Amino acid sequence: MTLLRKPWIWAWIAAIVVYAATIAATAGASAAGLAQAAFTFAAFSVIVGLGQMFVITLGPGNVDLSIPATMTLAGTVSLKLMDTADAMALPGLAVALGIGAGVGFANYALIKALRIPPIIATLALSFVVQSAAIWTNRGLRIKPPETLAAFSTGNLWGIPNLAIVASLLTLAAWVLLERSAWGRRVTAIGQSLPAARRAGIAVHGVRLSAYVLCATLAGLCGFLLSCFSGGAALNMGAEYLLISIAVVVIGGSSVAGGNSNVPGIWGAALFLFLVVSMLNTYGFGAGPRMILTGLIIIAVILAASLRGPASRGM
Amino acid sequence: DTSDKRIALSNNYAGNSWRQAMLTSWETVTGPAVEAGIVAAADAFTTAENSATEQAAQIQNLILQGYDAIVLNAASPTALNGAVREACDAGVTVVSFDGIVTEPCAWRIAVDFREMGRVQVEYLADRLPEGGNLLEIRGLAGVFVDDEISAGIHAGVEQYPQFTIVGSVHGDWAQDVAQRAVAGILPSLPEIVGVVTQGGDGYGAAQAFQAAGRPMPIIIMGNRQDELLWWKEQKDASGYETMSVSIAPGVSTLAFWVAQQILDGREVPKDLVVPFLTITQDTLEANLETTPVGGVANVEYTLEDAVAVIEDAG
Amino acid sequence: MSDAPALLSVTDARLRFGEVTALDGVSLALRAGECLGLVGHNGAGKSTLVNVLNGGLALQGGSLRADGQPVRWDVAAARALGLRCVFQELSLCPNLTVAENARILHRGQFGLIWRAEARRLAKAALDAVFPGHGIDVRAQVASLALAQRQMVEIALAFAEAGPPPRLVILDEPTSSLDASIARQLLSHVRRFVAAGGSVVLISHILSEVLETATRIVVMKDGQVVADRPAAEFTPAGLVAAMGSTAQERRRAERGAAPAAAAPLVVHALPRGLPVRVAAGEVVGLTGLAGHGQTELLRALHDRLAPAWAAGRRPAVAYVAGDRRHDGILPLWSIRRNLTVSALSALTRRGLVDERAERAAAEAWRSRIGIRSPDLGLPILSLSGGNQQKVLFARALLAGAPLVLMDDPMRGVDVGTKQEVYGIIRAEAAAGRAFVWYSSEIEEMELCDRVYVFREGAAAAELAGAQITETAILEASFAGHPAEGAA
């Protein structure tokens, strides 16, 4: 029963229910294939979701809207640099991560120096980053090196490699959030920035590192996604703006900051992928499919509130 | 004589390779035209986000800047009518292409998107006389092009009732979105013999089929270089056969010349039609050769081509 | 006193929060024309009782009567009776102006054209309680100093609007007021009571209660342990009734001032004297509230606490005054709140050593007496005074050589205060330096040196035996007509 009180359990329950409903449509024939697909694609959502979670934990108004543009720029530039040469795989990865970190620095520089709300700063910067991505090669789609393509689409004992990468990152994020002093500080800042400052936390350093971490993960995700899907496209990150926020909040982290959890991100990422699959499988048209997606999201959050601890009240 | 006339390109989206190719073609054709003194200016304008309202505002600004003609790839066939009307009232010539507008005062260079959908099924019927199950990949819900192509596909299926569409997903004209959507529905689908698409999504579908270990159906391609390359590889390896169809981005240059002709005083019918660009098993190699790596198969138009199109229509 | 039924009475009130018994059979009657002083240690249940009387908390046992009749008691019923409440935690809307807050607080009072009326009402209320207050009723509450906010809240509680005020409950109203303003309030309370009103005054400043109350009720661990006319109590008797073993403070406790020691920090202000602090010294900041003391502490903290990269050992620690705003971390447990400033020391290879954390927190719990069955409970489950103790413990646990304190004794009970004074002296003797702002002048007598602030600058410096209430008041008002000193 205490499990039912965990904020993240509802995303997992929803994912499992939706999964069962989908394979029911084919009398179980699709179970393994669907699970594999779900874990593969959830991996991307998880990677950006983890970064977004640390940023959202920083408190109201903190959200990184530059994730899609960062993914695109990191994907385009690194693929262009590697130019299908296997030997360039590591430099390519380094460049993707470097671009992410750079965007993260720039994000926080704007937030700090100009004192503009993060939501606006990251949005504004994302336009600039997107332009840079267009400028670098005008959207030409270069193929990834053979080994990287094989790795990103491959499996290990039936588990998608990407899911393994995302799981390792999840574990690291969990340790960081729940066990490390840095995670404590991020959480403290999210509850009250002035109180955290007076408690002696180096608030700017911590916030900066959260933004850099988030953008770096976005860069990594862009790199993996473009290797996975055979090249970087200018609009390849677009979907991940909403997804990165949705997996965090559906996963049971508080949108007001200061109270986040990691397991929910996986549950929510699987859920978001599976819900679309389910509705596609049942043959819903675009309109009803979107309506049902929305209603199911609300139902999940409602169910969580009926059983979980009351979130209001001082 | 149009040497003192100024023409603007109003574009609502720059986030994919098709639009980038469109902008590049515009540059390569209008640059020399301006140098040669045929027109005084031919500037390209792009909105930050793909939205009709932002494009309407852009058109209003172009009116204010005193352009003599606006060449328009519209975000919506109807939502810009207000702004287009204002342009016409201000004496500005408006020529729409690809995304055309319904406002009667504007010219339209249309592609028969419906036919583009129908020929896909026709081709499949030719290849697979006994028919079978089809998967449909659609574009962005609520957009004119998506609705038209899909309507054409459904008309085709009615014409060749040996086919049934057993699944339909939205790929938003993006490889990675299509891949994600197909991977989600594929496990629950029966054997698929053909995939009908809207362009820009064929490679993603192929990747999803490959990852799921399913037999490769006939996937209609969309003239993207990576699609063509993949097709070529399959063709060389196993004699894979398919077709590819899409609209050539260079149609922007046709629209430019049409606008120039109208400004020059020529009588031009309001509705012109351009053929879509089809690539077949035989023309694959030739097209692949001329398509830039990572780009889109393209045709650019000259003044003479434009005059021919106008005369055909007249 | 009179045989008229009590305005409001509770009988055998019982209330539990989980494992904590906040009210354990409290019986109390409030009559017209009396000022009831309510005292008791931190966590005794005073604020909980206020919330019950106000209709905000439902009783789990016992009954409540209004004007002698049993009633369905809720916020609306309480307001209809004429009950007004000033809560321990400030509860104005900071984003609204003073006048708009008046609009919110007095619900049924206004018509469609309410703005001018609300301004008039707020101004009249402030003028009545705090003559010469200097508060613009069109100003946003957030732009007011803490003391001014408290003044507004108190004045609005006495305002003539809606059902006339018959019973006003003041939960630690003077905790952020300086002495002269507090005196204005207390005289207003006396006037109000003389005119037939009834007041409940909760305060840890016993002299205030003894001076103002007509009857005093002492609470201890959720029970009433004494209920007698005020005249029957002496200060010592009151402290004894509260069950506090603390002694009256002795000046002798003050350590020998390290007069010529090299200063740890010197902070120059644009005007006035530079503030210097040496290791092992307790430096007081005083003067009227809102004259730059808090700003000085903040500036010092901003200067000494790195905002980009913290070292392993903090150079400075801070005890917040406005605990709601820059003190507690509301979603966390008591333990996490207590250890947050000492994380670096409690970390092994980047990870928090939870065993060491537990041990450190437990040590401080017993040293400073935090009343809670489990430090894993949320910080908000603590009473106001106990929250303040956690903040104090947090600052000392941080291990910084310099501790800045912004009126840290707000709402802390007498017994604990004595213990905390002892801790401060002991830590100072061990070489730690304190900079201590307090709104209570007597506390300054525990300092080695004090700076008296006036208009944002340190106007005077007093040391050792020079530190007396008279000297401080003199320096505070120098250059002013003695408006508040009378």
Added chain:
Amino acid sequence: MRPTADLIRLAVPFLALGALLAGVFWLQPRAMSYTGLNLLFNLAVPIALATLAQMFVIAVNDLDLSMGAFVSFAACVTATFLHDTPLLGALILFAAVAGYALLGVIIHLRGLPAIVVTLGMSFVWLGLAVMILPAPGGAAPGWLRALMTVRPPLLPMALAASILIALAAHLIMARSSLGVLIRGVGGNERSVARAGWSVLGAKAAAYALAGLFGVLAGMALVGLTTSADANIALRYTLLSIAGVILGGGEFVGGRVSAVGAVVGALTLTLAGSFLSFLRLSPDWQIGAQGAILILVLALRLGLDALERRGVRA
């Protein structure tokens, strides 16, 4: 008199607007006319309305991620039902406003995070819009088209409408008791409840107002564009949030300004125009929009410093 914090806060959007307008006039003197101003601003009217709608939600410390989808939905209803069967159309729009109020009630009663609920609702509104108009189309009701294209003397319609809208919203938000109550809930929900008000009612009212202004935004949009599609206003979600913030609003604490929000919306609209007058390379046009946004917000920097000095003195 010393400028109050509120006034300084409000000065930011006005200054930004003035600076951009000066830039536009300098680049394109033709804009300095009745028609010019109308062309520059008329698409700002629906954005201003959507921004106000968002402002009501932000005032109670929530955030509405479905505003763009909702305005699209309202636009689709306006271009179809309201045009073909006005009574049914009005009924649907009314129901949509009621739906918004209900949303506020559910969010409050269950203590749900508004962001997630509105995220879900954005799919619902978009789905409904796609079902009403699977492809772009519909037509603006004649009276609406006429209303959005009137040419009042002296002041272009776009500016006159913006002023009227700002005034109306200001009266609701700053002058009426309801507005004080809504902001009070944003500032300190608990003390509002302690004073005997219904916080539930205040939240329902705030959401209903948001729904109402959202509907008006959809209608105004259709009046200008003459037709609708399901994706027509998706951008309004972010634009409306940016407008509120630019107008001096804050995400928490009930600090919002109606006049500021309208001016913020005008500023954002103008920022786009300013760029097209600069004639940048298409590669950098998108990026330049970001740069403008940053520059405009940087104005806050200087004024914030002023505000802080004001508070301290």
